[in-house]
Amino acid sequence: MKDVAREAGVALGTVSKVFNNIPVGESYRLRVEQAAEKLGYQVNSYARSLKADKSNIVALIIPDTINPYFSLLTNYISKELAERGYRMLLATTKCDPDTESKYIQMAKQDKVAGIIALTYKPTLTITEPLPFVSIDRYYSSAIPCVTSDNFGGGELAARKLEELGCSKLLFLRIGSSVKGETDKRGLGFEAYCRQNKIPYTTFLANDEDGPEVIFDFLRSHITGNTLDFDGIFCNTDKLAFMTNKFLKENGLRVPEDIQIIGYDGLNFFGDVTMPCCSSIVQPVEEIAKTAISILLSEDRASSPSLTCLPAGYRPGGTTREDIN
Amino acid sequence: MKDVAREAGVALGTVSKVFNNIPVGESYRLRVEQAAEKLGYQVNSYARSLKADKSNIVALIIPDTINPYFSLLTNYISKELAERGYRMLLATTKCDPDTESKYIQMAKQDKVAGIIALTYKPTLTITEPLPFVSIDRYYSSAIPCVTSDNFGGGELAARKLEELGCSKLLFLRIGSSVKGETDKRGLGFEAYCRQNKIPYTTFLANDEDGPEVIFDFLRSHITGNTLDFDGIFCNTDKLAFMTNKFLKENGLRVPEDIQIIGYDGLNFFGDVTMPCCSSIVQPVEEIAKTAISILLSEDRASSPSLTCLPAGYRPGGTTREDIN
DNA sequence: TTGTAAGCGTTATCAC
């Protein structure tokens, strides 16, 4: 910067002003810009952040980027941050609470503008005034949480199955043993069934158990070529996909005899022309946008502590829309 | 840091030494650590980077994190960098050359330790001495490129299909019109066929064309319930998946009558128990490790300008291993 | 409007 000032024959402060869009004599501005160009000058963002005691970097802390839902989320958060002039620091935790804490520490050292996290730590305390937004997990009214309307999505799944002619419903769930907002998917489903007097069964498993327990359960409900259920709601698309595969391998017909709805709205290879199953679609892009809006808003104190964005239904081959 | 020094009753320099693991009297070290703990002190990485004129952040520039191959790569690069004490800045470009350039600029300003990029810019010039490693696209001997052994993978696919009893081979390709290392997949396939006198056909399409032209081509080779080919090698798993789906929908039997091998080694939902097709598996984790090793090595000048890591074959339901 | 100088939190140098 000094060199630029010398080259342009102006003072240091003037150069700084030019790069901060602070009004300056037009002739000066030109001279500075030319000098900067000539010298290939670039502002040093560290010096800048040091001075300002903050940066325009946001940290995203997420279990991994392999799970398609996580990678979708990562993609949209990255995109949205870029549009707002922020950069993204990505940390993957494999759901390990210690790693999560470590990265939160690191992010503080890095004086990031804020943290967006999808964590599995049962307890989490953000002492600092550091902007923090949680996704899919509610901690306290002090930490804004953004998620899809899991309860409503569960209700919607039940209603859709009902409309599609199913009368013996089943809710299948596999997931983390750590409580989260996504557990409400099942609650919404059950609430709708009870309210509308639709018989339903629920089977829950934890990730640690593995999918085999789900298959065992299904097996125990197969008699010859029929299953005791004709409509299944799975808490994720992955489970819906696996259930679909399992049933077909066992001689059952999907969607002719059994219809399946998942949750997430994922597509094979991320290609919207290839939905992986009929599903309750998460508004991933909206979730990303909302999380960032809250994170960067001036007064986060006034942000709702829980934001549930509407999820919609999308057919994807495991339901019989044709007969509607 | 000043506060810590005062609290501990030592000089500023001493505190600095403690946090940099520079030998210091044990009693001093203890006092400093306690004071830091008490005050909740954290080093400011901006001040540090400003001083050092470099950081321990590496930028990853990639089209998106939706494509499963990209998200796998992102995941492993993130993991590997973390293990080496680096953090990762992620930038998604949607394959737009301008965006790519912009992010490379930004990364320079951020004084990152290096850049790993999977780009689609036909021309790219890294003037700076900034460490840069390209993935899947070779630019010049000055820019190290890491990729899988695409040529060898193509040969392997042809050999496997031959071993699996196929005699009328087809190579299908859809991809970017920008030349890249991955184009060698087809070359390897063809080379093997020629060398072994196996009849083969090649059909190439660009992303802009869309998959429909591939389907049209296939349609024109279907006669009743048979296809003119019995072994197909697709340049990506996505194409293999789509081809498989198309053929089945058109009454053809995979893998009974037609066997398909893709390239990438992807799994549904990233779950290794659910391969999406028989495939030539990219050593994604190795690619990530190698790229990082080269990027961070002291003398990158001595690094090979093109590193091709071996790709292996993995059955995945679209080939008939049973009859082997 | 422009120039000057202090200071952000570190690290490195050098007497002590």
Added chain:
DNA sequence: GTGATAACGCTTACAA
């Protein structure tokens, strides 16, 4: 081994 001091590149009062 320890402690004062300068310097990294930038922003921002404040003085000119």
